[in-house]
Amino acid sequence: MQLACALIASLAIVLAWPAPIILSRAEWTARSPGVALALWQAIALGGGLSMIGALLGFGILPLDDGLLEAIPIFAEAAFHGPLPAPIGVVQMLALSGAVILGAHLFLNLAQTVIRTERRRRRHHALVGILSSPMTERPSTRVLDHPAPLAYCVPGVRTVTVLSNGLVDLLDDDELDAVLAHERSHLRQYHHLVLLAFQAWNTALPWFPIANRAEFAVAGLVEMLADDEATRTVSKATLARAIARVGDAWDAPDASGGAGRSVDRTALELRANRLDGTRAPLGRAARALVLGIASLIVIAPTVFLLLLL
Numbered sequence: 001m002q003l004a005c006a007l008i009a010s011l012a013i014v015l016a017w018p019a020p021i022i023l024s025r026a027e028w029t030a031r032s033p034g035v036a037l038a039l040w041q042a043i044a045l046g047g048g049l050s051m052i053g054a055l056l057g058f059g060i061l062p063l064d065d066g067l068l069e070a071i072p073i074f075a076e077a078a079f080h081g082p083l084p085a086p087i088g089v090v091q092m093l094a095l096s097g098a099v100i101l102g103a104h105l106f107l108n109l110a111q112t113v114i115r116t117e118r119r120r121r122r123h124h125a126l127v128g129i130l131s132s133p134m135t136e137r138p139s140t141r142v143l144d145h146p147a148p149l150a151y152c153v154p155g156v157r158t159v160t161v162l163s164n165g166l167v168d169l170l171d172d173d174e175l176d177a178v179l180a181h182e183r184s185h186l187r188q189y190h191h192l193v194l195l196a197f198q199a200w201n202t203a204l205p206w207f208p209i210a211n212r213a214e215f216a217v218a219g220l221v222e223m224l225a226d227d228e229a230t231r232t233v234s235k236a237t238l239a240r241a242i243a244r245v246g247d248a249w250d251a252p253d254a255s256g257g258a259g260r261s262v263d264r265t266a267l268e269l270r271a272n273r274l275d276g277t278r279a280p281l282g283r284a285a286r287a288l289v290l291g292i293a294s295l296i297v298i299a300p301t302v303f304l305l306l307l308l
Contacts, residue, residue: 005057008303012050015043015296016209024212030273032281033223035289037193040217042293044200047209048105049300052098056307059095062086067307105203112199123153127161134162137179142167148248152182154191169248174241177233184228190221219266226270239274242267 020043023029029036060070063086074095077083083092131141140160143149148170149163160182167175185191194217201214229238246267281289 009054015047033220046296055098108203177238180229184225
């Protein structure tokens with residue numbers, strides 16, 4: 001058990017620090033964003049399970065019993081008597097830390113979901129008031145704003161919002177490409193993926209596994225939406241639309257008071273990868289990455305089951 005605790009603690013450290021830093025700098029992720037996203041999800045889930053598992057394992061290490069047998073012992077000691085002889089303050093701190101960390105992650109996720117849903121409902125209401133329907137494109141509304149904007153609002157009634165600035169900037173084919181991209185976000189439920197990583201970053205903002213993951217995943221879902229969109233529109237048209245939006249934001253007063261800007265580097269990366277010169281990862285490489293992702297999740301899960 002000591003070796004298992006040491007290994008799971010080592011895995012938690014690797015997933016909390018060097019792994020997200022290395023992955024965030026990797027160039028292959030743009031070639032196969034779906035595989036990269038699976039690895040990020042595994043790192044996030046495996047990292048949380050490893051941290052909780054390591055704390056639990058260290059806390060009950062002095063006992064011969066498993067976690068299910070140890071819980072009544074600790075509960076009895078907490079309310080009616082002294083701790084068992086092998087258990088010290090350090091072990092109690094480890095167990096308390098596991099409980100607090102698990103509760104913190106879960107409650108923060110629940111709070112993020114509730115807060116996001118409320119914000120989304122308000123956004124739907126504002127879009128209905130401040131925009132007008134685009135009759136020739138169903139489920140699309142146009143916002144009267146000079147900045148070139150396009151985004152989707154998920155929900156029971158999904159809607160894609162375009163600004164006048166974007167409609168005036170792009171031709172019909174380019175607008176169709178942008179709409180295909182935004183609707184790909186909705187079909188692939190990218191808002192749920194981003195929600196999970198946003199909650200993770202809010203819960204542990206000081207961990208590279210959290211803040212780097214949210215930023216990297218946001219870029220990956222844009223690439224995935226591009227790839228999905230190119231099933232119905234040409235890569236050249238979508239790349240041209242992306243490039244024109246980037247150029248427009250570089251123009252003076254492009255924000256039109258929007259109070260925001262775009263990441264030009266990310267736009268250039270998206271446009272460049274659509275030229276088709278960089279092939280996706282090979283089958284063997286994809287299998288290797290997905291195998292590593294599976295092991296990252298399976299290892300702490302098995303360890304937690306053994307603790308029972």
